[in-house]
Amino acid sequence: MRTLYALSALALFLTACGSQPPSPEQAPSGVESRSPGSLSSGSTTKPVTQDKFDEMSLAALKDPRSPLSKRAIYFDYDSYLVKDEYQSLLASHAKFLAANPKMKMLIQGNADERGSREYNLALGQKRSDAVKKALQLLGAREDQLESVSLGEEKPACTELTEPCWAQNRRGDMLYSGEF
Amino acid sequence: MRLRVSLVPLLIAGLVAGVFISSPAQAQLTVEITGQSGKRLPVAIADFAGERIIAQALTSVIRADLDRSGLFRLVDAGATIDETTPPPFGDLKSREADAVAGGSVGMAGDGRYETRVRLYDVPKQVALGAQAYAHTGTQLRTTAHRISDFIYEKLTGEPGLFSTRIAYVVKSTGRYELQIADADGNNPQSALASREPIISPTWSPDGGKLAYVSFEAKKPVVYVHDLVSGRRHVVANFKGSNSAPSWSPDGKQLAVVLTKDGNSQIYLVNVDGSGVRRLASSPGIDTEPRFSADGAHIYFTSDRGGSPQIYRLPAAGGTAERITFDGSYNVTPRPSPDGKSLAYIARNNGRFQLSLMDLATKQIQVLTDSAKDESPSFAPNGRMILYATEVGGRGVLAAVSADGRVKQRLSVHAADVREPTWAPLRK
Numbered sequence: 001m002r003t004l005y006a007l008s009a010l011a012l013f014l015t016a017c018g019s020q021p022p023s024p025e026q027a028p029s030g031v032e033s034r035s036p037g038s039l040s041s042g043s044t045t046k047p048v049t050q051d052k053f054d055e056m057s058l059a060a061l062k063d064p065r066s067p068l069s070k071r072a073i074y075f076d077y078d079s080y081l082v083k084d085e086y087q088s089l090l091a092s093h094a095k096f097l098a099a100n101p102k103m104k105m106l107i108q109g110n111a112d113e114r115g116s117r118e119y120n121l122a123l124g125q126k127r128s129d130a131v132k133k134a135l136q137l138l139g140a141r142e143d144q145l146e147s148v149s150l151g152e153e154k155p156a157c158t159e160l161t162e163p164c165w166a167q168n169r170r171g172d173m174l175y176s177g178e179f
Numbered sequence: 180m181r182l183r184v185s186l187v188p189l190l191i192a193g194l195v196a197g198v199f200i201s202s203p204a205q206a207q208l209t210v211e212i213t214g215q216s217g218k219r220l221p222v223a224i225a226d227f228a229g230e231r232i233i234a235q236a237l238t239s240v241i242r243a244d245l246d247r248s249g250l251f252r253l254v255d256a257g258a259t260i261d262e263t264t265p266p267p268f269g270d271l272k273s274r275e276a277d278a279v280a281g282g283s284v285g286m287a288g289d290g291r292y293e294t295r296v297r298l299y300d301v302p303k304q305v306a307l308g309a310q311a312y313a314h315t316g317t318q319l320r321t322t323a324h325r326i327s328d329f330i331y332e333k334l335t336g337e338p339g340l341f342s343t344r345i346a347y348v349v350k351s352t353g354r355y356e357l358q359i360a361d362a363d364g365n366n367p368q369s370a371l372a373s374r375e376p377i378i379s380p381t382w383s384p385d386g387g388k389l390a391y392v393s394f395e396a397k398k399p400v401v402y403v404h405d406l407v408s409g410r411r412h413v414v415a416n417f418k419g420s421n422s423a424p425s426w427s428p429d430g431k432q433l434a435v436v437l438t439k440d441g442n443s444q445i446y447l448v449n450v451d452g453s454g455v456r457r458l459a460s461s462p463g464i465d466t467e468p469r470f471s472a473d474g475a476h477i478y479f480t481s482d483r484g485g486s487p488q489i490y491r492l493p494a495a496g497g498t499a500e501r502i503t504f505d506g507s508y509n510v511t512p513r514p515s516p517d518g519k520s521l522a523y524i525a526r527n528n529g530r531f532q533l534s535l536m537d538l539a540t541k542q543i544q545v546l547t548d549s550a551k552d553e554s555p556s557f558a559p560n561g562r563m564i565l566y567a568t569e570v571g572g573r574g575v576l577a578a579v580s581a582d583g584r585v586k587q588r589l590s591v592h593a594a595d596v597r598e599p600t601w602a603p604l605r606k
């Protein structure tokens with residue numbers, strides 16, 4: 001049943017029409033990670049050495065030593081302003097997108113749970129739009145970026161406290177193969 | 180007062196090329212009456228004559244229906260009463276019953292049952308009407324609800340709600356299910372199961388389809404789902420977010436919210452997804468569109484004035500008119516079926532509460548004392564409003580009469596229930 005569902009969900013994902021982003025640009029496989037929807041790190045044909053990585057390679061996206069492995073931008077309450085502290089992170093991502101013109105990014109905006117679901121969806125959109133605009137100013141192309149909202153539907157934290165809500169006022173950046 | 184309703188899960192076919200799965204729902208909705216009308220009409224539902232087991236099953240559902248409505252007080256009839264012999268009016272009067280229903284269940288020639296019912300006015304000692312129903316054993320509950328609707332309409336002058344259905348979303352760990360159940364919570368069926376959220380389901384005016392927003396593509400996309408065939412199609416999947424569907428009263432188009440041109444803005448789109456056109460332009464957020472019952476206006480939430488408030492504009496396009504002024508957060512407008520009032524969610528001292536505005540006098544009544552109300556939905560007769568709220572940290576559904584007196588709660592054990600929508604009357 002669960003397997004059947006998973007297959008169905010995958011089929012649905014693959015057959016959904018419209019503005020579906022292009023299929024994941026996975027590096028050639030040959031390693032063990034074959035799960036759909038996740039970018040396999042180090043899946044290039046060349047072995048990745050421990051002490052050196054290419055900042056503009058796909059592997060950098062998952063390498064904890066790379067700023068590209070950081071994907072979340074947090075917002076203040078009732079705010080859509082991208083704070084200065086995220087400028088260098090966004091600059092790294094914009095630079096990566098410019099260097100990898102075939103790469104696409106889905107930016108998912110999120111809101112805390114208080115209030116109407118649909119209104120919160122619109123609030124999350126304002127956050128993802130702000131991230132998109134910042135990335136464009138820093139060199140990413142508009143057609144590489146899609147800003148969407150998950151509203152209050154995918155909270156990172158579910159406690160009813162301000163520190164928890166702060167984690168949910170968030171923009172997440174996903175690359176081709178991750179969405 | 181607590182009614183435990185039994186679960187009779189049915190499978191509805193819904194496989195389209197392996198795209199998604201419909202299955203019997205595991206969760207059981209429990210209906211709890213939490214408030215009653217001040218003056219309730221005393222009614223006796225007598226034991227029916229004839230086929231004893233069937234008759235008992237029918238009358239127990241009818242009694243539960245009428246009791247749950249909060250408008251009636253059930254009185255023991257004291258005797259079996261059929262639809263042909265005049266009931267013992269004197270005895271019923273001493274039992275303080277204002278109305279009594281009697282009937283019989285017989286076998287029809289084709290193996291089905293034939294149930295006959297007659298309703299009487301006890302003080303006037305006259306019959307108010309009679310009905311006959313041919314049905315199978317599996318149509319017991321449906322038949323009982325139709326009898327309840329007949330009794331309700333004869334005694335109140337309004338259509339009953341016992342044969343209507345509701346849809347809602349059940350969230351359990353890692354799983355979202357769009358379910359459809361009878362208005363009493365029985366017979367839950369799953370229309371869609373997903374690992375990703377499902378929000379904003381809403382019935383087509385003919386009751387045959389649901390529009391909703393699903394996040395299965397990692398972003399919100401609007402679908403229309405045909406409940407008979409189990410097939411569905413994408414109505415809006417543009418770049419950005421697609422959400423907040425609302426059916427036009429003729430069922431031919433939907434108002435939706437799209438971000439393809441920037442901000443969250445309201446568009447109209449044909450049900451097949453063609454002919455998308457922008458309805459209005461504002462510098463801020465416009466969302467939660469909802470057609471008035473006559474199709475003339477679209478009510479919506481906008482932050483154009485600095486805080487989220489409810490506005491309306493002509494469905495043909497034009498100038499928006501602000502409707503709510505009190506407070507700094509008024510959202511989720513739902514115009515009543517008669518067009519005279521507006522249900523919505525208002526934030527009062529940090530509490531999100533279901534409120535009702537009389538559109539002529541602008542008078543506002545807060546209908547609940549809860550703190551996390553969401554997603555109101557009028558019953559097709561306008562008498563009750565179904566909504567989502569939270570009790571003990573868990574999502575439950577609740578219904579309140581438009582006068583605020585009758586209150587019910589519908590909950591599923593160990594699961595979150597949310598996003599309710601009341602189906603139109605079956606035609």
